[in-house]
Amino acid sequence: MTGLKAWLMEDIGSSKDQEHQSAKNGRAVDKDSRRYKLCVNAAYVAISITMLVVTWYFISWYVNKTVIPTPMETWDALVSFFENGDSTAGGSAWSYIRSSFGTLLKGFLLALVFAFPVGLLLGSVNVLDRLFSPALNVLRPIAPVAWAPVLIILLQSDASGAMMVVFIGAFFPILTTVSFGVKKIDVNLINATKVLGASWSQTFFKITVPASIPFLMNGIKTALGIGWMCIVSAELYASGVGGLGNYITNQAGLGAWPQVYAGIVIVGVLGLITVLVADYISKVLNKKWGVEE
Amino acid sequence: MSIVEWLKEDPSAGKERADGRRNRPSVTEWLKGDAGKRPEAPVERPSYSMGSDYDVQISIRNIGKTYVKNGIETKAIDDISIDVRKGELVSFIGPSGCGKTTLLNLIAGLLPPTSGVVYVGDRECVGPGRDRGMVFQDFALLPWRTVKSNVELGLEIAGVPKAERSAKADEYLRIVGLEKFANSHINELSGGMKQRVGIARALIVEPDVILMDEPFGALDAQTRNLMQAQLIEILKNTKQTIIFITHSVDEAVYLSDKVVVLTKRPTTVNEVVEIPWSRPRNRTTPEFNSIKREIVEYLEHENVMVDRCHPSPLESSAVPAVMPGHFSSDSGVST
Ligand SMILES: Nc1ncnc2c1ncn2[C@@H]1O[C@H](COP(=O)(O)OP(=O)(O)O)[C@@H](O)[C@H]1O
Ligand SMILES: [Mg+2]
Numbered sequence: 001m002t003g004l005k006a007w008l009m010e011d012i013g014s015s016k017d018q019e020h021q022s023a024k025n026g027r028a029v030d031k032d033s034r035r036y037k038l039c040v041n042a043a044y045v046a047i048s049i050t051m052l053v054v055t056w057y058f059i060s061w062y063v064n065k066t067v068i069p070t071p072m073e074t075w076d077a078l079v080s081f082f083e084n085g086d087s088t089a090g091g092s093a094w095s096y097i098r099s100s101f102g103t104l105l106k107g108f109l110l111a112l113v114f115a116f117p118v119g120l121l122l123g124s125v126n127v128l129d130r131l132f133s134p135a136l137n138v139l140r141p142i143a144p145v146a147w148a149p150v151l152i153i154l155l156q157s158d159a160s161g162a163m164m165v166v167f168i169g170a171f172f173p174i175l176t177t178v179s180f181g182v183k184k185i186d187v188n189l190i191n192a193t194k195v196l197g198a199s200w201s202q203t204f205f206k207i208t209v210p211a212s213i214p215f216l217m218n219g220i221k222t223a224l225g226i227g228w229m230c231i232v233s234a235e236l237y238a239s240g241v242g243g244l245g246n247y248i249t250n251q252a253g254l255g256a257w258p259q260v261y262a263g264i265v266i267v268g269v270l271g272l273i274t275v276l277v278a279d280y281i282s283k284v285l286n287k288k289w290g291v292e293e
Numbered sequence: 294m295s296i297v298e299w300l301k302e303d304p305s306a307g308k309e310r311a312d313g314r315r316n317r318p319s320v321t322e323w324l325k326g327d328a329g330k331r332p333e334a335p336v337e338r339p340s341y342s343m344g345s346d347y348d349v350q351i352s353i354r355n356i357g358k359t360y361v362k363n364g365i366e367t368k369a370i371d372d373i374s375i376d377v378r379k380g381e382l383v384s385f386i387g388p389s390g391c392g393k394t395t396l397l398n399l400i401a402g403l404l405p406p407t408s409g410v411v412y413v414g415d416r417e418c419v420g421p422g423r424d425r426g427m428v429f430q431d432f433a434l435l436p437w438r439t440v441k442s443n444v445e446l447g448l449e450i451a452g453v454p455k456a457e458r459s460a461k462a463d464e465y466l467r468i469v470g471l472e473k474f475a476n477s478h479i480n481e482l483s484g485g486m487k488q489r490v491g492i493a494r495a496l497i498v499e500p501d502v503i504l505m506d507e508p509f510g511a512l513d514a515q516t517r518n519l520m521q522a523q524l525i526e527i528l529k530n531t532k533q534t535i536i537f538i539t540h541s542v543d544e545a546v547y548l549s550d551k552v553v554v555l556t557k558r559p560t561t562v563n564e565v566v567e568i569p570w571s572r573p574r575n576r577t578t579p580e581f582n583s584i585k586r587e588i589v590e591y592l593e594h595e596n597v598m599v600d601r602c603h604p605s606p607l608e609s610s611a612v613p614a615v616m617p618g619h620f621s622s623d624s625g626v627s628t
Binding site: 186188189191192193194195196197198202206207210211213288289290 | 398401402403421422423425426427429431433434435436437446447449450451478479480494498504
């Protein structure tokens, strides 16, 4: 306990404050220190996850059927998956993860490359917005995975099909947030560059693009979450890609429920990690852009 | 409806819509705005302008603006003609919503006038250009750039090489007293410092005139006084011509060579008050206060509610504040 307290007190972020603090308060824990905040955050995360696992355990105990294994059974399946790989189809856990993650990243980057400029254009050119928005709004509510059969036949590849499903899923949130953000740009920023003699394209690149970055980051966060949903559902459909979705379907076909849940847990954790990384980048940028969170 | 008409119907450039939402101008409007371009041949100033006064820097001739939105016409500016001489600071004061911002946007070329012309020197102005700089009430700085890079913006747009840009930015940061904050981020600055960045950004391209729309309106009383003093200092060094919009009678009298009192909407010139003293001025002299009183009376004339919290103007050095939250005769923020 004293060890933890001591560790909490030596803050890397504010060593100067620290001297001051310890001189004044003796051994009190500095509640503004970065380490303290980190610990509090970690505690919350731990409690939240524990609640999830306990609820899961309770449901599994109550239902008492093999389709809902206990967390312990799932944990064993998870460990064995990482240690021995997929016992039936072969292939290590990492190869499944790599495959899913690769498809996700490709689909997401493709979406970013298209959705960002299109969002900028729709946001800044009223005529284009009015022209394309109705059509896009018709397409938006269609579940991306609904395109999977079409895409797989069209591209003649399960992997490209799955990637395109991610593309569709990630495209809309990026497009929407960016075009919304551009419309919200303070007209005075635009005027400030205009009175300095800026052309339309200069204003576009010096104001519109940078001002839209915080909105882009919000879109990216949503897009990554949706991307994980898309990739797994597309892999449930496309049998030849070898991602986590494949693993889950295959194991479900064999009735190996703990293995199915192990796959689901991996997807959940990976999804969380990706979104946390995007969240961190977004926080750093928002601070620089002076955006209140 | 032809497509051209339909395009024109877009929300007008640089203005707030009635529902309070801001609108970006459309590209079409932008293109029509002729950003930064100047006519090939200088347009002769019409003979009715003050032909003998060669010092005239900005000449506003019978300018008028009527907004049309959803078929409803709002006449913001009726007919205003004013000449601003080189190196002069002319302020405009008038009731809230009378069209001061509209007037400034017309001069800046951010809005097309319904009638009338703005001349800078001998050139007729069409669209915005770097000959007319602007300082905004809410600063309008680029938060993702450092202080210095905000100041450099105009030179960057003009394609000035990096080294030259940097040297000049340093010079102007010194003029506004921010050389120590060159690499700071905008959101680390106080309001007064932000506006000094705004002023440096406008000064650096050496425009013929700088248009300031209530530039110190968002600042607290003390900062406001400091900024006024600093603006006077800058004027002494740069001889910059300035058109200044303010809510504060005190500020107008303290800074201006000429105070243009506007009527309520549709706006025309109510009165032009010349202030003959050199700057800096003493706020406590009876002459200073009598000019303030004169301007307040012109404003009162416009049926503006008067706050009679001071029983007699003679009893205090201050002039009664006109309409709380609107005109203030004190130097600070409106009460
Ligand atoms: N884009 C617009 N469309 C219609 N009316 C407008 C627009 N912009 C301003 N107005 C109206 O014009 C008048 C003058 O506005 P403004 O120039 O902002 O006044 P001030 O700056 O003096 O307070 C106001 O009544 C306002 O409602
Ligand atoms: Mg205004």
